[in-house]
Each structure stands twice: as C-alpha cells, then as structure tokens.
Amino acid sequence: AELKPKVTSIYLDKEANEVVFEDTLLPLRVSLRKGGSFVPPESFDIAPTQESLNLLYWSARRITTEGQHMLLVGETASGKTTLMQYLHRILNSSVYYANLSSESADQDLGGSFRIHPTDPRASHFVPGILELAGTAYNGEGTSAILDEFNLTSIVEWFNTTQDDHV
Secondary structure (H helix, E strand, C coil): CCCCCCEEEEEEECCCCEEEEEECCCCEEEECCCECCCCCCCCCCCCCCHHHHHHHHHHHHHHHHCCCCCCCCCCCCCCHHHHHHHHHHHCCECEEEEECCCCCCHHHHHCEEEECCCCCCCEEEECCHHHHHHHCCCCCCCEEEEECHHHCCHHHHHHHHHHCCC
C-alpha cells in the first residue's frame, strides 16, 4: 500500500536553495533548478488545500527523486495543468507546454523540417517540445505538459514508439 502523505506546508529554504515539503511521514527536500525562459510566472498559483499539497508532494517526489513520468487524469478544468505549472514555478524549473487540441500538429511534438526563413531553397530542422524538454538543462531534461492528450492522433505515434522500443 502506498503511504498517504499529510503535507503541512511547502516553503523555500533560501540558504540550502531547496523547496521543502513538510510531511509527517516522509519530508522531501528538492533542489531548485537553474530557471530558464519557460519557468511559469507567479500568476500560476493554487489554493493550498490538503489534497493539492499532497498531490504536489507526490508529483515532486516522482518527478525529481524517482525520475518517473506521470499521467494526470481528471475532469475537465479540475486544475491538473495549473497544479503542474505551479509545481514547476516553485521549483524554478522550465516546463514545456503543448495543447494537443485538434489544431495542433504532430510536428509540434516531434519536430519537423521547415523552409529556412532567409533561404527558400534550404530547409532546417525545428525541434519539437519533446526534444526541447529532453535536452533542457544540459541534457538533464525537464517536464513537458501535453494537455488535451485525448484529442490528438499522436496517441498512436506514442504506442508505436513504445511497441518498437524507440
């Protein structure tokens, strides 16, 4: 059975340069990242309910110390995206975001070759957010939020890459 955290507070320890998740069972200290141009702004804030503090704790633990990927599932407008953007803001960590509604293209994730802006006879590769997130922080990587994942055909692409162990 998974332990149930009871997070009492989240705060910044400036001397240690860490975010501290106060928990009665398993306290967690996470080093701040180096920042970057994709750190969510201070407008990404949440109401500190017990449920949101616990979800932030387990998300931080899984992402930063266990290196796991996460799939958040829930009702529309329940705060999944805001919660993850808030987590990255308090960790000072860049996060790449894509809304995969019907208007987005597969190239937005995987990248594509495009006509060079100054030479129409040449092309250049423009990386997608998956590569950008994977190579951020000198190869350490950071998170990519793929919102509205259920609304895109890219799901089949992910199935193929997992089946083929790419």
